[in-house]
Amino acid sequence: MNPTNLCTFNLHGFNQGKLFLNKLCNNNDIICVQEHWLVDTECEKIVNCNEDFIVVTSPAKKGVAVNGMSVGRPYGGVATLVHRKYAQCLRTLVTCGRYIIIQIDDVILCLSAICTLY
Secondary structure: OOOOOEEEEEOOOHHHHHHHHHHHHHHOOEEEEEOOOOOHHHOHHHHOOOOOEEEEEEOOEOOEEEOOEEEOOOEOOEEEEEEHHHHHHEEEEEEEOOEEEEEEOOOEEEEEOOOOOO
16 A cells, blocks of 8 residues: 655644644645654653654654753654555554654665755
């Protein structure tokens, strides 16, 4: 079963992009998102954003540490949303700070949600 629709979306923060992300879920099988800005304790927000999708996510990096405290907003954070109809053949190969690699069936390898910071 091959995915038919794939898209990528830079959220510029989950709160800012979540409404459009839900619209993308209506028309796509796989959605690769960048810059969700959710730290590990907040990733459930994107995991629970649409019940029809399985979400593989890598959290954002916390802001710069100054005197032992995190200062500024988190940056980065990537996720891949895959429609549940592919649950039987979905395999997560790598989740790493700036990218996620998934496999669907034995044929399709999807390098997804690459986030590069300048």
